[in-house]
Every structure is written in C-alpha cells, then in structure tokens.
Amino acid sequence: MCVELERIMNGFWWTGSSGKGIRWKDWNNLSTPKKGGGLGFKRLREFNLAMLGKQSWRIFTKPHCLVVKVLKARDRELILGIPVSQRHVPDKLVWRWEENGSYSVKSSYKFLMQSSGNVSSYGWTRMWNLPIPPKVKFFFWQACIGCLPTADTLMTKRVWGLMNWSFQLDASISFEMWVERLLNNHNEERCSKFIMLIWGLWNARNTILWQQVYTPPQSIVAGALTFLEGWQQAQGTNRKSQNQLQTTVRWVKPDEGRVKINTDAAVKTGSGSMGLGWIARSSEGEFIVGGAINRTGVFLPREAEALAVREALSWLKEAGWDHIDLETDSLQLIKSIQSGEDESSFGVIVGDIRELSTSFNDITFAHVRRSANRAAHDMAKAADSMSGCHIWFSFPPDCISASLNHDYINTS
DSSP, rough: HHHHHHHHHHHHHHGGGGGGOOOOSHHHHTTSSSGGOOOOOOOHHHHHHHHHHHHHHHHHHHTSSHHHHOOOHHHHHHHHHOOOOOSSOOOOOTTTSTTSSOOHHOOOOOOOHHTTTOOOOSSSHHHHHHHSSEEEHHHHHHHHTTTSSSSGGGSSSSSGGGGTTOOOOOOOOOOHHHHHHHHHHHHHHHHHHHHHHHHHHHHHHHHHHHHHOOOOOHHHHHHHHHHHHHHHHHTTTTOOHHHHHEEEEEHHHHHHOOOOEEEEEOTTTTTSSSEEEEEETTTTOOEEEEEEEEESSOHHHHHHHHHHHHHHHHHHHHOOSEEEEESSSSSSHHHHSOOOOOSSSHHHHHHHHHHTTTTSSSSSEEOOOOOHHHHHHHHHHHHHSSOEEEEESOOOOOOHHHHHHHHHHHHH
C-alpha cells in the first residue's frame, strides 16, 4: 500500500494532474534528505513506523494517558494471540469459523444456527456418533425431546439393576437431565448399552400395551444387548474399549548418521504465556542439545505446537544441521505440513515450517504418541515457568533427566 501511494505521489510531482511527462527520478531519490541530494520528502513506510513507535513510547512512558486506557487488557491478549509469519506475506482475510481459514457454506450455516439460539448443548454429537442402529438413535432422540408421551416412565422399569451399574436413579430429576448426566459421565460402550436398554424398555411397554404380553426384565436386557452385538458385528464396529486401544509407544532411536528432534508446547490458560520445548538426540539415544522458550501470548494448542516446530527448525537452520527426523505428538500439524493450503493463522506458521524445511537436504516429519514424546513435553512444561530462551548443550536440564533416562533404557 505504501509503495503504491508513493508511486502515485511521484507521478503527480513530475507530471501534475495531466499525468503526462517524464518521471525523472523515483520516490526513493526524492525522499533522500536534502543534504544527501534529495528533496527530503517522507517515505511513507518508514514514517508510519516512526509514528507507531511514538505511540509505543507514550504507552511505556505515560501509563496513565488516555491511549493506554483505551488499549485494554483484552485487546492486548487478542493482539498477542495472533501468530505472525517469519516470511513477508501479504495480509489476507481469514474465516474464523473454519479450521483452515477458508469460507464454507457449512460453517457459515452452523454459525448462523448457533447465533439464532436454536442449537442446544445437550450432547447430541456424542449420541449420533454411538455405534448403535439408526432406528434406535431416532427413537432415543424422540425420547429426549419429549416426543414419546411416556418417556418419563422409562425409569420405573426394573431393568437397570441387572446391569450392575453404579449410577443412581433419582425420580426427582427430569428424564432429559438424567440422560445428560449419563452421557457425560460414562464411556461409549456403556452409553450404547444404556440407549439400547431404553429402546428395549419401550418395545416391552408397547408389547404389553398392544399385545398384552409381559416381558421379564432379564429378557429385555438379553434381547437388547444381543441385538446390539449382532448389529455391531454386521457393521464391523464391535470395538474394544478405549483403554485397550491405547498401547504404549516407545521413543525410537534414529538411524545412524541422523538426528531425531522431538518438539512440544505447553499452553496454560490465564498465564499470558506459553512454553515451547525441543530436544535433539543422536542415533545412540544420547542428548545433544535442547531448547526451552517462554513465549508471550496464548495461542491455540495446534498453533503453539506449530510454533515449537518452527523455533526448533530455525535454530537447526542457523546451526547448519541436516539429516533430521522431526517428531511431534500433534497429528493435525503433521497432516497440515504434508497436505495443501491452509488460510488460517495456524496455516501461517505451517507455511513458515514448509519454507524452513527447504533449507535442509534431508528432513522428515512424523507423528508419535505422547508416550514417545515425554522429554519434549517436560521441556515445554518447564519452559512455561521460565523467561526468555534457554539452550543446553550436551548436558540436559534436570527437568527432563527422568524422561531422557526412561527413553534411553526402554528405547528400541
């Protein structure tokens, strides 16, 4: 913008309003001080920076002036929460309601629906994602919104005792509140069985009402759970519990001649700062160098994770390192580095990472579980309570010694 304005002013100086004539010198020459052979005109970019500097000076030297009172704490946090690129990239519009920063009809419609107050926070998303038959989900939705006239009598059945569940049935609360408590405090497997039993109770109620046939509680439980198991097997969704799926993943040494970098970030809401940590280890599993940075501002977790990677790569580039394997426990970050464009503030940092990666002849990016990223995690947590930037060579800080020893002993 400043360059374009200077071009217009330079044209007007030499050619006037007619626009005809020769532009003998450009604005850089005209803005040179008179003692240097120019005319002493102002360069807009530099003059604008000088004016901003004056404002900053007044803020620091006169904390009680009006401009300081206008810049409230909330504005400070918002400003510090904006990631800034290391590259010279033009400003652009970002759609804040979409993760990639690009406008979409879906996100816009969702925002408008939320703004209208027609969307509740009942926990519908979890219910619709449960691995149970669609017709059972639809029935349960009807019960929750009051479309079943006898929904409040479902608790009177003597079925829940057969499941040996610890929750209490309180007749003083509404059916909707009872359901919400259960969905928010129990795992996927139990929630699925819970909804199936309600569906079984409803079928038993209809059977006795319309066919005068009584169904014992044991039969209700067995029928509902058998139907659920059969449906899940047919759909291929008979999954184990989440705890069984989370197998421990160990830190793995890099190949000979390579260096492994682990990065992580720690974001503490309300602190006004965040911790960034990275560690470099050899093919023998030995600590080489590590960094801890306390950064003013609080970004989103994914932005902080990306910032930690960017800080590590910046140091490695300056140090002239190569043959690097970089690991982070942020799967979203790895996917973004390896995929297409992202217009969000997160994408700005990812763009910096991509450009930095071109400075290395041989570099790889990989996602690991947190159990394989413990040392970097501890470094980031420690950085959150430090000030500035700290670098350790050969001898690691005490805050990560236990994690390093654990990785070294259990490495593969």
